[in-house]
Structures are given as structure tokens and as C-alpha cells.
Amino acid sequence: MIAIALAIAIFLAVFLISPVISVVYTAFSDGHGGLTLSHFFAFFEISLMRESFANSLFVAGMTVLGATLIAIPLAYLTMRFQFRGAVLIQTLGVLPLVMPAFVGAAAMQLIFGRSGAVNLILMDLFGFSIPIMEGLSGIIFVETLHYFPFILLNLSASLATIDSSMEEAGQNLGASGWRLFRKIIFPLALPGYIAGASLVFIKVFDDLGTPLVLNVTNMLAPQAYLRVTSIGLEDPIGYVICVILVLFSIAAMGGSWWFVKRRDYALISRGGAQAPKRTLSSWQTVMAYGWIIGVLMLVLSPHLGILLMSLFKVWSFSVLPEQFTLAHYITIFSDAKQMIWNTILYCGLAAVIDVVLGAAIAYIVIRTTIPGRQILDHLVTVALAMPGLVLGIGYLRTFRGIELPFGGGALTASWLIFVLAYSVRRLPYALRSCMAALTQVHPALEEAAENVGASRWRIIRKIVLPLMTGGLLAGFVTSFITAAAEISETILLTSKESMAPMSYGIYLYFQSIAGRGPGAALSVIAITLVALGTYLSHRIAATATPHQNVGART
Amino acid sequence: MSLTTSRLILTALALALATPYTLHAETISVVTSFPKELTAAYKKAYEAKYPSDTVEILNKNTAAGIAYVREQPPGSRVEVFWASAPDAFEVLSQQKLLANIGPGNPEIPSKIGNYPVNDPKGFYRGQALAGYGLMWNTRYMSANKLPAPKEWADLVKPIYFSHVATSSPSRSGTTHLTVETILQGEGWTKGWAQIMAIGGNCAAITERSFGVPDGVSNGQFGIGLVIDFFGLAAKNSGMPVEFIYPSVTSIVPANIALVEGAKSPEAGKRFIDFTLSPEGQQLLLEKQISRLPVLPATYKKAPAGYPNPFSGTIQAKVNFDSQLSETRYMVVRSLFDQMITFRHKELVAATKAIHDAEKRLGGKPSAQLEEARQLAFSPAVDEKQIQDAALLKLFKSNKADAEASRAKAKIEEEWATRAKANYARAITLANSAK
Numbered sequence: 001m002i003a004i005a006l007a008i009a010i011f012l013a014v015f016l017i018s019p020v021i022s023v024v025y026t027a028f029s030d031g032h033g034g035l036t037l038s039h040f041f042a043f044f045e046i047s048l049m050r051e052s053f054a055n056s057l058f059v060a061g062m063t064v065l066g067a068t069l070i071a072i073p074l075a076y077l078t079m080r081f082q083f084r085g086a087v088l089i090q091t092l093g094v095l096p097l098v099m100p101a102f103v104g105a106a107a108m109q110l111i112f113g114r115s116g117a118v119n120l121i122l123m124d125l126f127g128f129s130i131p132i133m134e135g136l137s138g139i140i141f142v143e144t145l146h147y148f149p150f151i152l153l154n155l156s157a158s159l160a161t162i163d164s165s166m167e168e169a170g171q172n173l174g175a176s177g178w179r180l181f182r183k184i185i186f187p188l189a190l191p192g193y194i195a196g197a198s199l200v201f202i203k204v205f206d207d208l209g210t211p212l213v214l215n216v217t218n219m220l221a222p223q224a225y226l227r228v229t230s231i232g233l234e235d236p237i238g239y240v241i242c243v244i245l246v247l248f249s250i251a252a253m254g255g256s257w258w259f260v261k262r263r264d265y266a267l268i269s270r271g272g273a274q275a276p277k278r279t280l281s282s283w284q285t286v287m288a289y290g291w292i293i294g295v296l297m298l299v300l301s302p303h304l305g306i307l308l309m310s311l312f313k314v315w316s317f318s319v320l321p322e323q324f325t326l327a328h329y330i331t332i333f334s335d336a337k338q339m340i341w342n343t344i345l346y347c348g349l350a351a352v353i354d355v356v357l358g359a360a361i362a363y364i365v366i367r368t369t370i371p372g373r374q375i376l377d378h379l380v381t382v383a384l385a386m387p388g389l390v391l392g393i394g395y396l397r398t399f400r401g402i403e404l405p406f407g408g409g410a411l412t413a414s415w416l417i418f419v420l421a422y423s424v425r426r427l428p429y430a431l432r433s434c435m436a437a438l439t440q441v442h443p444a445l446e447e448a449a450e451n452v453g454a455s456r457w458r459i460i461r462k463i464v465l466p467l468m469t470g471g472l473l474a475g476f477v478t479s480f481i482t483a484a485a486e487i488s489e490t491i492l493l494t495s496k497e498s499m500a501p502m503s504y505g506i507y508l509y510f511q512s513i514a515g516r517g518p519g520a521a522l523s524v525i526a527i528t529l530v531a532l533g534t535y536l537s538h539r540i541a542a543t544a545t546p547h548q549n550v551g552a553r554t
Numbered sequence: 555m556s557l558t559t560s561r562l563i564l565t566a567l568a569l570a571l572a573t574p575y576t577l578h579a580e581t582i583s584v585v586t587s588f589p590k591e592l593t594a595a596y597k598k599a600y601e602a603k604y605p606s607d608t609v610e611i612l613n614k615n616t617a618a619g620i621a622y623v624r625e626q627p628p629g630s631r632v633e634v635f636w637a638s639a640p641d642a643f644e645v646l647s648q649q650k651l652l653a654n655i656g657p658g659n660p661e662i663p664s665k666i667g668n669y670p671v672n673d674p675k676g677f678y679r680g681q682a683l684a685g686y687g688l689m690w691n692t693r694y695m696s697a698n699k700l701p702a703p704k705e706w707a708d709l710v711k712p713i714y715f716s717h718v719a720t721s722s723p724s725r726s727g728t729t730h731l732t733v734e735t736i737l738q739g740e741g742w743t744k745g746w747a748q749i750m751a752i753g754g755n756c757a758a759i760t761e762r763s764f765g766v767p768d769g770v771s772n773g774q775f776g777i778g779l780v781i782d783f784f785g786l787a788a789k790n791s792g793m794p795v796e797f798i799y800p801s802v803t804s805i806v807p808a809n810i811a812l813v814e815g816a817k818s819p820e821a822g823k824r825f826i827d828f829t830l831s832p833e834g835q836q837l838l839l840e841k842q843i844s845r846l847p848v849l850p851a852t853y854k855k856a857p858a859g860y861p862n863p864f865s866g867t868i869q870a871k872v873n874f875d876s877q878l879s880e881t882r883y884m885v886v887r888s889l890f891d892q893m894i895t896f897r898h899k900e901l902v903a904a905t906k907a908i909h910d911a912e913k914r915l916g917g918k919p920s921a922q923l924e925e926a927r928q929l930a931f932s933p934a935v936d937e938k939q940i941q942d943a944a945l946l947k948l949f950k951s952n953k954a955d956a957e958a959s960r961a962k963a964k965i966e967e968e969w970a971t972r973a974k975a976n977y978a979r980a981i982t983l984a985n986s987a988k
Contacts, residue, residue, distance in 0.1 A: 030956040038956045042963045048896050048970055106768075114757065115694065115773040135899075212761040218896055222761070226724065226891075236959055316794050317693040317773025323792075335594070396625050410630060492618070496583065497611045508613050511764050512589030513771050513788045514842040 001456075005364050005373065008357060012379045015424045019394025020246075020382060027239035039236040043244075048218065049237070053244070056220040059139050060204040066144035067200050070295055071151035072193075076181065077288050079159040082279045090156065091535045092296055094149045094477070095303060095527060100487045100503050101209035103523050105142050106510065107305030109133060110315060112141070117319040138214045143204045145299050150203070150478075151196035154436060157474050158192025159185070161440045191260045191439055195432045198256035202249045202384055208488050220245060224390070225488075242390045246382065253381045260439075303527060309520035328517035336505050336522055343484050343501040343526070346415065350422035351430070351479040355472050357423075358430035362438045363464065367446075377431070384428035392492030395421055415499045418490070422483040429482060430475035437471020438464070481530045502526050580821045583610040583632035585619045585813075591787075591842040599837060600828050607821055615762070616642045616727050623651055628815030633822030636681065636829075638781065638808040639727025640876060641883060643678040646811065652677040653812040655823060658830040662848050666863060668873040671807050671848055680807030681829050682838055683846040683863050685870065686732040687799040689785035690777040691770050700776055705800045706736055709777065710751035712909035716902070717776035718756045719766050722895045724887040726763030728781040731806060733890060734879045739802035739872040742940060746933035752779075753894040754905025754930065771795060782861070786844035804874035805863045807848065882940055884949035889935055892969040897977065904930040904977040907984035915987060926983035929976040934969040 030036035043049050074093055078086040096104065111117050112132045119129035132141055162185065170184040186193070208221045217226060220241050227238030280288055310328050312321030361376045383391075395417065402411045411417060441464060449459045465472070487503050494500045500508075502522060509519030586593055590613070597609040614622055616637045623631060623646065635646060646652050656676040657664070664671055671680035688703050695702065700717060703709055709718050723730035737745035753759070757775055760766050767784035769775040771793045785797025810829055812822050828834045835847040839856050847853065850864045861867050894901060908930060911923050939945060948965070951958035 036956050038960055042960045046963055046967050046970075047974075048892075048967075109769075109774055110772055113774050213765075215758040215760050215765065217759075217761065236956070237963065314792055314794070316771055317691055317697065396622075400625060401627050410627075413630070491614070495612060495622075497613070508590050511613070511762075512591055512842075513767060513784070513793060514591050514791045515589060516768075 001364065001368055002370055004360055005368075005370050005376065008361060008364075008376060009379070011357070012376070012424075015420050016379065016383050016391075019391055019398045022398055023239055023242055023390050023394050024246075027236060027243045029236070039240045043237055043240045046237075049220075049223065049241075052218050052220045052223050055136060055218055056205055059136055059143065059219065060201045062140045063143045063147065063204045064197050064200050066140060067148035067151050068193075068197065070144065070148045070299070071155060071196070072186075073288075073291060074295065075152050075155040075159055076185070077292065079156055080185070080278060081288070082277045083288075087535065089292060089296065090152075091531055092300060093152050094481070094534045095531055096146045096299055097149045097478075097481050097485060099146075099302065099306070099523060099527060100485045100506060101142065101146055101207060102213040102487065103306065103506055103510065103519075104146055104302040105210055105213040107302040107309065107520075108142060108145075110309070111301050111305050115317050120317070120319050133214065135216060139210055139216055139219075142210050142214065143207065145302070146210070147200045147203055148299075150199045151193065153474055153478060154192040154196035154199075154432070155189055156192075157433065157436060157470055158189040158440075160470060161437075162188045191436050194256045194260055195436055198252050199384075199429070199432065201252050205248060205252075206245055208388075239390075249384060250378070250381055253384065257377075306520045306523045306527070310517060310524050313517065325517070328521040331518045332521045332525065335518075336502075338498060339500055339502045339505040339522070340525060340529070342415070342499060343503070344529070346418040346422060346501055347480045347483040349419045350426060350483050351476045353419070353423040354427045354430035354479040355434070355476045357427055358434040358475050359465070359468065359472060361431055362434035363460065366435065366438050367443070367464075377435075380428050380431050383424050388425060388486060388489030388492075391421065391425060392489040395493065412493070413495045417493050418499075418501065421489050421493060422486065423479075425486070425489065426479040426483050429478040433471045433475035433478065434468065437468040437474075441467045477534055480533065484526060484530060580607045580818055581610055582607055582634060582818065582821045582825045583612060584634040584636055584825065585612045585614055585622060585632050586634075586636040587614065587616045587619060587638060588636065591840075592837075592845070595837050595840055595843065596829060596834070599833065600825060603828065603833075604824065607824070609825065620645055623813055624649065626815075630817055631813050631815045633813060633816040633818060634810060634825055635678075635813055636808075636810045637727075638684060639731070640806060640809060641730075641880065642727060643673065643809050643811055644880065646813075647673070647675070647677040651814055653814045653816070653819060655679070655812050655826065658827060659849065661851065662830065663850065663864070666805050666807065666848075667870055669804070669806055669876070673809075673811075678809045678811035679826065679830065680848045681810040682808045683805050683848055684728070684808050685782045685799050685803050685805045685846070685861075685863065685868055686728065686735060687780065687782055687785065687797055687803060688777055689767060689770050689780045689788070689795055689797045691773050691775070692794045692796060694770075694773050694776045698776060702796065702798075703777060704798065706748060706752065706779075706802055709755060709779075710748060711755075712912060714755050714777065715906065715909055716755065716757045718752060718778070719758050719760060719769050719775035720752065720756055720779040721760045721763045721766055722887075723890050724895075725761055728763050729779070730883070730887060731804070731874075731879075732779055732781075733886060735804045735872050735874060736802060737886070738804075738875060738878065742937045743933070747931040749890070750894060750901065750931040750933070751905065753898070754901045754908075756898070756902070759895045759898055783843065783845045786861075787842055790841040790844050799861070799868045799870075801869055801871050803868070803870050804872040805846075805868065805870045806874055806876075808845075881946055885935065885940065885946060888949065888966055889933060889969065892966050893934060893973040897970065897973050900974055900977040901930070904980040904984070907981040911984040911987040920987045922983045922987040926980040926987065929983070930980040932976070934972050 027039055028035045028037070030038070074089065077083060078089050109116060113119070114129065114131065114133070123129050132138060166184055166188060167180065170180050175183060206221055208225050211217070211219050211222045216222065224238045224241035224245070227241070308321050309315060311324060313323035313325050315321035361380065364370060365373050365377045396412055399411050403409065404411055404414055404416070445463055446459050449463055454462065485503055487507055490501060490504045491507065494504050506519050506522050506526070509515035509522060584593070593611045593613065597611060600609055601607065612632065616639050619635065619637060620642055623635060626632070643652070654676045657672045658679050662671060666683060673679070690702060698717065700713060703714070721729040723733050733749055736749055739745070740748055758769070760769065763781070764784070766778035767780050767788055770778040771788045782797065782799065785795065788795045789797060810826050812819060812826060816822050830849070832849065832852065835849040835852040836855055837843065838845040838847045839852065839860070846861065846863055853860065853862045853864065863870070908923065908926055911926070915923065948958060948962055
């Protein structure tokens with residue numbers, strides 16, 4: 001166990017900590033080899049920076065609120081009630097994550113923007129328009145629709161594992177509806193909710209793509225990016241912002257960890273998918289479907305916009321696009337096949353690494369007494385707090401000149417760098433899922449197995465891992481699809497078009513007017529691939545669950 | 555099987571898979587900020603002519619491209635750097651990252667106006683020409699009943715309020731050239747007054763230079779300040795847009811250069827020569843590319859009405875002074891951001907108050923309104939201060955120098971505070987103007 005912990009620690013030290021240190025060092029370096037705090041004082045002397053700081057906090061907080069309002073009803077209704085198409089809704093709910101934020105924002109401009117379809121219709125009928133996409137509210141709108149799946153995924157995983165007997169007990173005592181949800185179900189699902197909500201907060205706090213596409217610059221991440229890319233890689237204020245982002249994210253993560261830790265959420269048995277699904281009365285059904293369809297239409301509007309963009313030639317100042325064509329897809333299939341394969345390869349490998357490392361770290365942190373084991377968890381959290389741009393720069397600097405064995409060329413110019421960068425940055429997602437899954441496996445089950453003489457490996461293999469399957473799959477899917485949608489790091493690390501993944505291709509196509517159609521077509525393919533993957537993983541999770549229950553209850 | 559072993563196996567597997575990707579013979583890597591249509595056309599044409607070579611395109615924005623070239627160790631660098639902004643090539647050449655290849659095709663003139671087409675020292679060559687102008691969405695304009703603009707100065711008119719868009723000089727090398735062209739054409743004070751008034755009429759200051767033509771094409775914005783090929787290519791791709799060159803414009807070359815310490819310099823030079831050959835130049839005329847060739851003979855093959863900088867169809871009044879531009883480069887960029895980009899909300903509010911007051915007064919002269927205009931549309935650095943060598947030097951200083959960066963931040967903070975206070979005061983004055 002200790003050897004594994006050490007190996008993981010070394011991996012993290014090399015591929016996460018050393019690039020981060022090079023970034024942190026720049027924030028404190030005085031340019032003559034000494035250390036200084038003056039960059040920090042300079043930061044707080046700039047009113048723009050103080051304003052950006054406040055704006056970032058505001059947007060992140062409001063997005064968590066919005067995402068909660070969307071995710072809780074979706075998760076609760078689909079997990080606890082007889083519902084047609086629950087798997088479909090869960091799948092569709094994850095779709096926003098797969099699309100790079102800038103693509104979603106571009107499509108939403110065409111639908112909700114100042115000359116978008118909705119506003120053109122409003123202008124036509126009522127003579128006014130709604131500035132949904134303007135300023136900070138536009139960012140909150142886009143980010144809410146983009147990131148709520150984090151809460152949905154984690155909350156659903158939590159709900160699925162709550163022991164149904166708890167709910168039954170509540171119902172026997174006369175609780176129902178809102179009261180049952182508020183007093184029993186939500187508190188028990190809190191680890192999942194908090195994990196999701198803190199992720200949303202951090203992602204929005206760090207997000208670069210959306211503010212940039214919506215042309216909002218007075219927030220922290222865009223300021224860091226603007227400083228680093230326009231003033232120069234050596235600009236210290238940019239690195240100061242990065243350090244602040246890191247500190248803040250660690251604080252948010254630590255807060256959520258402390259919140260979950262101070263109460264005991266472990267359950268002896270697992271309800272899983274067998275939790276009794278209640279039926280809704282007919283008017284409740286109408287309300288629930290109405291709500292879900294409304295939310296899904298909003299959530300899927302960027303996808304619809306992208307689909308339309310990919311199938312038509314011109315979409316300009318009109319409610320709907322014009323001149324149907326399949327030429328964009330033909331372009332993609334002749335030019336971009338390699339990119340599709342690259343994405344599957346890089347993100348698949350990265351997600352596998354993440355699930356393996358995530359499960360190992362979760363087990364070490366929660367189940368062992370190795371001294372300093374919490375450090376692993378905290379190290380991984382750092383990855384979450386690192387803006388992709390900065391980690392990318394850190395990678396290029398730290399690994400410059402390192403050659404691969406067997407004549408593989410420079411590490412920074414090979415595609416392995418994508419797998420490493422993706423796996424390091426996506427590891428926190430997998431780890432959160434694994435931790436949440438393991439928290440809900442009661443140690444008594446393992447103790448029982450130990451009492452009948454099972455070895456540690458046998459227990460892990462036969463009891464812990466099977467019970468964690470849902471969490472592991474959720475981790476794999478989240479890692480894979482968020483890596484597939486990653487863009488800032490990808491732009492920095494791409495050194496050849498032939499080894500670029502799809503997200504880079506989409507970005508590239510979207511850089512020109514004639515390329516928007518093919519870019520949209522490539523996005524449609526990306527979305528379809530991920531939707532399929534998510535659907536399959538849900539199916540696997542659904543068929544795996546009954547077996548777990550048998551295992552858990554014998 | 556332990557987890558460590560499985561990771562080792564994974565790594566080995568990944569390494570084995572990595573190998574086929576690195577076995578190309580002569581590969582020419584090209585770092586460029588140009589769109590995929592252009593690079594794909596050149597890649598295809600070049601590889602058809604030289605089948606043993608492979609062209610690898612690396613699309614990066616100019617600043618990221620420079621950083622990328624710099625971060626690579628000599629000997630394994632990319633071959634070619636190809637971008638619009640001439641100052642990027644100056645930066646690379648000063649850092650000794652470019653190889654001296656001398657001038658190319660002798661039929662290419664050495665100057666366009668007063669501007670040298672090729673680097674006089676021989677480190678980079680002009681590959682295409684670019685002018686700056688106005689692009690608008692015809693549907694947007696007719697829906698909002700707006701007349702088509704002709705000059706930069708038209709854009710300050712109240713009728714265009716919140717219909718315009720531009721990028722920022724710190725984000726886009728081409729926007730910097732546009733701003734600098736206006737400053738050189740109109741003079742520092744008048745130029746800034748015009749730029750700030752245009753900024754006040756802008757619906758957005760976009761983060762990328764492509765955000766402007768993109769927003770105009772899809773109808774988010776009415777009018778945009780763009781580099782010519784964005785406008786021409788959009789029009790030629792069937793978008794409902796128009797493009798013109800105003801009279802205060804300048805024509806400057808987009809360049810191509812061989813990187814020093816490249817893996818295969820011979821092949822790199824072959825590619826550069828190809829882009830300057832008659833066939834390479836003719837690719838620029840393709841509909842989706844629509845750029846201005848540097849080879850005058852190519853224009854004979856252009857469709858009717860294609861702008862030709864060598865025949866006088868574009869009247870470029872401004873002889874761009876790149877020396878002057880270079881000395882105040884960082885100040886102009888920072889000033890624009892502190893006064894316009896980061897304070898855009900306040901500037902727009904002040905502009906609106908001024909437009910409203912003008913309308914209310916119906917052309918009646920008003921001292922308060924005049925003062926409001928003065929406050930809202932004056933640069934924080936005046937004509938005299940911009941010639942202050944100490945200021946210019948401070949903004950060029952080493953970024954890692956803590957003291958200098960603090961002093962700079964302090965000056966920027968003063969600009970920002972002053973701009974904010976001025977805009978607030980202008981609103982009060984305009985609202986009470988009689």
C-alpha cells in the first residue's frame with residue numbers, strides 16, 4: 001500500500017506539482033533571483049483587479065445557485081419516480097459538458113444574442129429585446145447551462161446509493177413530498193451535492209472560454225490570460241492571479257471536504273437502483289414533464305443551434321438559417337477523421353489513468369492509516385484549481401528538452417503530453433466520484449470479509465471495487481468528456497495538426513467565417529460520440545447494480 | 555496485478571503507439587495565425603508539387619506563436635512562422651529566432667507606399683498585403699435603418715450607437731495597426747478622440763480579432779473594424795456583408811519567415827519560396843481566402859472589382875511609420891485597454907449621455923456639452939507626455955522586474971481612475987447641459 005501511495009505521489013509531483021511550482025515561483029520572483037511579495041501588493045492596488053475579483057466571485061456564486069435549481073429537480077425526479085425516459089434525460093443532461101464552452105456560447109449568441117432568433121422574434125412581435133447574453137448575466141446564463149451536469153451527475157450517484165429503508169422509515173412516520181426530500185433524502189445525498197456544487201464553483205471561477213467569447217474581460221481568469229498572453233509570459237500579475245485562483249479553489253474544496261467530513265454519511269446497505277420508484281399523480285406528472293421539457297429545451301438549445309449551423313450555409317440576422325447543405329460534413333469526413341480518433345485515444349487513456357489513480361487514492365485516503373495520506377487528496381485538488389493555460393505553460397517549461405526513449409522525439413511534441421495533461425487535470429473529477437462512492441460503502445462490509453479470512457486485495461477486488469462501480473463509471477465518463485471538451489491547455493500543447501484532438505479542430509474551424517459550418521459539423525460528431533458513451537455507461541451501471549445489491553446484502 | 559504495474563503497462567503501450575507518429579521524413583512545420591482555409595489550400599498545393607514533403611500546420615494566435623517558437627530548443631524548432639502583424643516578426647528577429655533568407659521573388663516590388671514589403675535586413679518577407687477597413691451586415695443595417703459608413707469618422711455619429719464592434723490592440727495585432735493608423739492619420743489627440751468616441755459607440759470590444767467579422771457575419775453587430783480579408787472572404791462566402799477601405803488606411807504586408815534553428819531549414823525555405831511563386835500567390839485569390847497578393851502580375855488573374863493596392867484602387871492616405879508605432883507600442887496597447895476595454899461600460903454610458911444631450915439641445919452650442927465631450931474623449935496621456943522617453947522606456951522594461959512592473963501598474967491605475975472619473979463627470983455634465 002505504501003509503495004503505491006509513493007508511486008502516486010511521485011507521479012503527481014512530476015506532472016502536477018513541478019509545473020505548478022514554476023508558475024508560483026514566477027509570482028514571487030523579483031526578476032533577479034530573489035523572492036518578493038511586491039507583485040501581490042501591486043495586484044491589490046489595481047482597482048481593475050479588485051473589481052475582477054468581485055465579479056468572479058459573484059458569477060461563480062450565482063452559477064452554483066442556478067445550476068442547483070436545474071440539477072436537483074432533474075436528479076430527484078428521474079431517480080425517485082416512475083419516469084419514462086429517465087436514462088435519456090440523464091444522458092441529455094450531461095451533454096452540455098461535452099461541448100467546449102466557446103462553441104456553446106457561439107451557438108447561444110445565434111439563439112439568445114442581441115440579433116439571435118429569440119430576440120428577433122420578440123422585436124418583431126413586441127418591439128423589445130432581452131439582453132440575456134450581455135455582460136455578467138450572459139456568463140451566468142451560459143455557465144449555468146454548461147456546468148449544472150456536475151451537480152446532476154454527483155447528486156444522481158448519491159441518490160442511487162441511499163438506502164431505501166431510510167426513505168421508507170421516513171414515509172412510515174408520515175413524511176412525504178417536500179418534507180421527505182428536505183429532511184431525509186437531500187441530507188443523505190449531501191456528499192454528492194456538495195462535491196458537485198464545489199466543482200461548479202471552481203470551474204466557473206477558473207473558466208476562461210465563456211467570458212472571452214462573450215467579450216467580458218473584467219473577471220480574474222480572463223485578466224490572467226490577457227496579462228500572460230498580451231503583456232508576456234513573464235508578466236508577474238498574471239501569475240499572481242493564478243496563485244489567487246489556486247488558493248481560492250483549494251479553500252472551496254477544503255470547505256466542502258470539511259462540511260462532508262464532520263458528519264457520517266455511511267450506510268450499512270445500499271439501496272441502489274432498487275430504491276422503490278414512486279409514482280406521480282397525473283397532475284404531478286404533467287408538472288414534472290413540463291419542467292423537465294422546459295429545462296431540457298433550454299439546455300439543448302446550444303446543441304440545436306450547432307446542429308442547424310452544421311447543416312446550413314448562411315445564418316445571419318435571421319430566426320432560422322438558410323441554404324441547406326451537407327458540404328460541411330463532407331469536409332469533416334475528408335479532413336478531420338484523424339482528430340476524432342485522437343480524441344478517443346487521448347481522452348480514453350487519460351480517463352483510464354484517472355479512474356485507476358482515483359480509486360487507489362480514495363482507498364488510501366479513506367481506508368488506510370498511512371501517515372500523510374491526506375496529502376494525496378490535497379495534491380489532486382491543486383490540479384482542479386490550475387487554469388489549463390497555466391498548467392500548459394508549466395508543462396512546456398518543465399518538460400522542455402526531455403526526449404522519449406526509443407527515438408520517440410521530444411515529450412512536449414508527442415501526443416503523450418495530452419494524455420498526461422488531461423489525466424492530471426481531470427483526476428480530481430474521477431477522485432471526487434471515487435471518494436463519494438467509497439464514503440458510502442460501510443467499512444463493516446470489509447470488516448466482515450476480513451473476519452472470514454479474506455486478504456486485503458481480495459476484499460478490494462471482491463467487495464470494494466464492485467460496490468464502487470457506479471462511482472468509477474461516473475468518474476470515467478466525467479474525466480473523458482471534460483477532457484474531450486478541454487481547450488485552453490489543448491491549444492498550448494498542440495504542436496502538430498495531425499495529432500490534434502477534436503476540440504482543437506473545432507476551435508480552429510471556428511476561427512474563420514467559412515470554417516464555422518465544418519466546425520459545427522465536427523461539434524455535432526463530438527456531441528454524438530459522447531452522448532453514446534454516456535448512454536452506454538448508464539446502461540452498464542444499470543445492469544451492474546442488481547449484482548452489487550446481492551453482494552452487499554449477503 | 556498491482557496498480558503500479560498496470561500503469562507501467564499503460565505507459566509502455568502508449569509509447570509503442572507513439573512511435574508511428576514520429577517517422578515522417580521531411581516535415582515542414584508552419585506556425586501561423588491564419589485560418590484553416592488558407593493553410594489547407596497551401597498545404598494541399600505544396601504537397602502536390604513536392605510529394606516527398608509533409609506540411610504540418612500549427613495554428614496559434616500571434617502572441618502564443620512567438621512564445622511557442624521561443625520555448626522550443628534550437629535544432630528542433632519549427633521551420634516557418636507566418637502571420638499578419640509585422641511587429642511579431644520584429645520581436646522574433648530581435649530575439650535572434652529568425653534566419654536570414656534575403657529577399658525572394660525579384661518581381662515583387664520592394665515597397666508598397668513607403669512601407670518596405672520585405673524586411674530590409676532580410677529576416678522576413680512580405681507574403682500578402684493587408685489593408686484595414688469597415689465591414690457591415692446589410693440585413694442588420696436595413697433592419698435598423700442605418701446608412702452605410704464611408705470613413706472611420708462616420709462611426710462616431712449618434713446613429714451608430716451600440717451598432718459597432720472592434721477588438722483591442724492588446725488582443726489583436728491587426729487592431730493595433732488600425733488604431734495606430736488612425737493615430738498617425740489624424741494626430742494623437744484627434745485620433746484618440748475619434749477612437750474613444752467609436753469605442754463609446756461599440757456594442758462590444760471583442761477578445762479576438764476574429765470576434766468582429768464573426769459577429770458582423772452572424773448579425774450580432776452592424777459594423778466592424780476589420781482587416782480586409784475577413785470582410786472580403788465573408789462576402790465571397792455568401793454572407794450578407796459589405797466591406798470598404800476608408801481613406802485613412804494604410805497597406806502593410808503580412809509576412810513569412812524561416813525560423814533559426816529549425817529541424818529542416820532547406821525544406822522550410824522551399825515552402826516559403828513556393829508561397830511567393832506565381833502559383834503560391836494565386837492561391838490568395840481563392841474565394842474563401844480573398845487576400846491581396848504581393849506579386850503585381852497575379853492581379854491580372856483576379857476577378858473584376860478585386861481591390862489592387864498597386865493600381866490605386868485603394869487610396870491609402872497614411873504612410874504607416876513603423877518606427878513610431880514600435881516606440882509607443884506598449885503604451886498605446888495599455889492605454890486602449892485601461893480607457894476603453896476595461897472601462898467599456900462607463901464609456902458607453904458617457905457616450906449615450908452625450909448623444910442624448912445633443913439630441914435634446916438640437917444642435918444648440920453648449921459649454922457643458924463641450925466639456926463633457928472633452929472629458930469623455932481625451933486620452934489620459936497627452937501629446938507631450940507620449941513623447942516622454944521615461945514613460946516609453948518604463949513600458950518596454952523587463953516584465954519580471956518587480957519595481958518597474960509596480961511603477962507601470964501604478965501609472966495604469968492612474969489612467970483607469972482618471973478615465974472612470976472623467977466618464978462619470980461627463981455624464982453629469984451632459985445630463986445637465988443647457
